[in-house]
Amino acid sequence: MERIPFSVGNEGRQVFWNAETFETFLFLFTAIALLIFAYGIYRRWQLWVALGKPETRLDRLPERVKALLINGLIQVKTFREPYPGIMHGLIFFGFMVLIFGAAFDASEFHIAEPLGWAFLRGTFYLVFSFLMDLFGLAVLIGVLLALYRRYIRRPDGLGYQGKPDNTADDAVVLLLLFGIIMTGFVIEALRIRVTSPSWEVWSFGGWMLAKAFTAIEPEQAKLLHKATWWTHTFLSLGFIAYIPYSRLLHIITTPANHFLVSLKPAGYNEPIRDFETAETFGVGKIEEFTKKQVFDSDACTRCGRCQDGCPAYLSGKPLSPKKLIQDLKTFWLTQAPAAAAARRAVGNAATGAGETGGRGIVFKALDRIDAAVDRMGSGTTAGAASAETALVGGVIDLHELWACTNCLYCTENCSASIEHVPKIIGMRQYKVLTEADFAPELQLTFRNMENNSNPWGIGSHLRADWAKDLGIKTLAEDPAVEYLFYVGCSGSFDDRGKKVSSALAKILKAAGISFGILGTEEGCCGDSALRGGNEYLSQTLVQANIEVMNRYHVKKIITTCPHGYNALKKDYPNFGGEFEVYHHTEIIAELIAAGKITLKKPVEGLFTYHDSCFLGRYNGIYDQPRRILRAVPGLKLTEMERNLAKSFCCGAGGARMWMEEDIGERINNLRTDQAVAAGAGTIAVGCPFCLTMLSDGIKDRKKEETMAALDIAEIVWRAMDLEEAQPVAEACAAPQ
Amino acid sequence: MNIVACVKQVPDTEAQIRVKPDGSGIEEGGIKWVMNPYDEFGVEEALRLKEKNGGEVTIVCLGPARAMETIRTALAMGADKGIHINDPVFDGADAFTTASALAAAIKGIPHDIIFCGQRAIDDDSAQVGAILADLLGIPQVTVVTKLEFAGSAVKVIRPIEGAQLLIECPLPCLVTAQKGLNEPRYASLPGIMKAKKKPVDVKNAAALGVSADGKAKVVRFVPPPARAAGKIVCADGTPEGKAAELAKLLREEAKVI
Structure with missing residues (x-):
């Protein structure tokens, strides 16, 4: 074969120029490199499958x-x-x-x-x-x-x-x-x-x-x-x-x-199915994670994006999602070699010593290499002390474990598709269900939920009192309605939440929507119990609600609380509760678009919308609340720096609503500061937890004079201008 | 060490209490029943004693069938076995009858120390513990906020007005628990599951040889009068006038000054 020399018109270069004789060596070294690579992957594979x-x-x-x-x-x-x-x-x-x-x-x-x-x-x-x-x-x-x-x-x-x-x-x-x-x-x-x-x-x-x-x-x-x-x-x-x-x-x-990413809904919790025969619950040992959960830690690149928006980390708590994943990884790498060796031993015993053939020889050779590598590595890896460390409370500090607000910032912003929150819930389940060792204030919350089906422990017979004078029927009185308004605990018992429930009920009535409530038959949605690690209690509450809802053949549900919304949407189907669930901002946005309600009275001022985690990152509802606010005459909308998928949690999710916050800054205050920085006079929210937290933040930052937090429903009701003027009862009438 | 904890099932503190129209008792529908909170302190202390010194905790409870739930709650917390005194003749039993039944049940089992709540939050009679100790012929220390085990005796603290008494009491004895004694534990889930299989001995009046005659009889239940609306003092609108009017009302109407 004749080579045409390189020239203009036949440009090129000689491959292996000046290195003509190197080819053989190159092949040899390449083969060695690939072997080292392959063996490394093989070893790692053994660690990936070793436990979980x-x-x-x-x-x-x-x-x-x-x-x-x-x-x-x-x-x-x-x-x-x-x-x-x-x-x-x-x-x-x-x-x-x-x-x-x-x-x-x-x-x-x-x-x-x-x-x-x-x-x-x-x-x-x-x-x-x-x-x-x-x-x-x-x-x-x-x-x-x-x-x-x-x-x-x-x-x-x-x-x-x-x-x-x-x-x-x-x-x-x-x-x-x-x-x-x-x-x-x-x-x-x-x-x-x-x-x-x-x-x-x-x-x-x-x-x-x-x-x-x-x-x-x-x-x-x-x-x-x-x-x-x-x-x-x-x-x-x-x-x-x-x-x-x-x-x-x-x-x-x-x-x-x-x-291997989760294709389940965002933040989905896989329920515990066996309470009767299991000896332990949740994750107390690393092998109680799934193999995928363990693998997650090996996909982490320490890029720190999770940490950059973690409300716990940024408010000075010891939790950092990155550190948590890295600590799990380090611990896994101390535990896995022994587990892998044990697996190999079991495998060898199963195949028997007499096995011959190519496969057998290769594996035997690999075993020898493995054993040699194990011996070499034994000095540097798994120290006895580190292997004995408890996962929960040792590797993962309890303050870290309980600082998480389940806001999902980490998971949403992770560039490696790592799922942090289920790991946290798993370890909390261990502390709560297996060990019953957790914060006393959370114990009280759980008892309140057990006894009165709400976290405050207010008598369950008072659940529907907010609706007394509003002429709202219960499903017991009239089950033939289109929507169930699932009010939730905040909307039923919290003074601020009751105002939101009342505003929404009035909006729905004005729009001619057919709806009813469960009254005292309603119970806690179970979200805080679940995220606080008490899956047992959560399932009890969920099943009680489903029983009532199914008895009334409920099809569509409206909620004002994103926590109930998320639970009804994602957890209830696991227990036979299949409903179409709507957040009130979805419904109101529809009503405005369809012209069923008109916003005529100007609501002046600079507003900012705070994305609730369970509405935004969990359920992708970013647009509807903003669309509603833009439809309000006179209202100017500005954005906080951290918004949408990068929104900053109010601090109440993951059962943190019911717990003391005694390390670092208060998360709700930090979020309030961000609203202040945006120059907003009103923080509009779509979540009663956020409403409480931000109202507290405004008080704590001494901004009550100039700022307020309002639910979207309250703003809309105000703009609808249908509130009948009620004569203010004069306690002491002016002397005639 | 053989420890006994007596428990009573009572309506939840937040429950809405409605008196039956005939005044014979309260409407039980819709009521969430819980363990009497003071008894819970007793159970917790019993469990802590056991965990420190070994032994066995027996729960004794008088009540209708639903009271079994409360016994299971105590077993879920870690108690070992239960005695459920269940007999319709004990419905509406007074403190003496209740104590007699408990005494009869406890006499049949070894007991080094007995815990009761200082009172039950439903009838607030605060007598059962005291009568029980008397019937068993053992010493008692009541309204205890701290307990230390010292071999053959316990050292306890009992608050009195403006001071605390440190009392040493030989075993066997009866202790009634006051808030502050401890923080009762939350039952673990394995605990709850195990509790379902723990032995509970159900006994009736005949088996215990106790009559339900009692010493006191509830004649009638009457709900407290509904709270009257408040009164706003207006007078002539001046602070001085209002103050004078208020003083007059407090003296003449309310008769408190």
């Missing part, structure tokens, strides 16, 4: 593949934060292109050229060269951005409570990347220095660098080229081999975690 309850997430494959492509390949979640998103994108996409380029080179040399089909020629070569240099430069910029961010800018997310949590590995990986690209450019530059074809101006990086090398004699340059070539090769192969043993493993685990 089984959980298969292989259903709905098209959706999983989509999640993998969108978040693993295109990295949509990663790009949500501009700086780290672009930084990571430059490195990731740059490397992707470079790997394809290397594959092109290899196929040109090993397949195309021998067959006479050389394709890296001419314009294609020029474009290819240009792209390789461009993306090489992209990686370099990405790495520099990363170095600058991690070591100079040092954002809080890359640390914990102001202290960076950098590891040596972080630096090694970045330097590896830097080294690979730099040596790549140097090789190219030295080659161009020696061969200097005019078209190599397209390899602009190497071309420019070559200018700096003109002082080097061609022979020297060739020698230097050889040395750099090997450096580049070893760095690249080292990179591949290093993947399973470093943070680079996220190249595999993070996309895998996107594939």
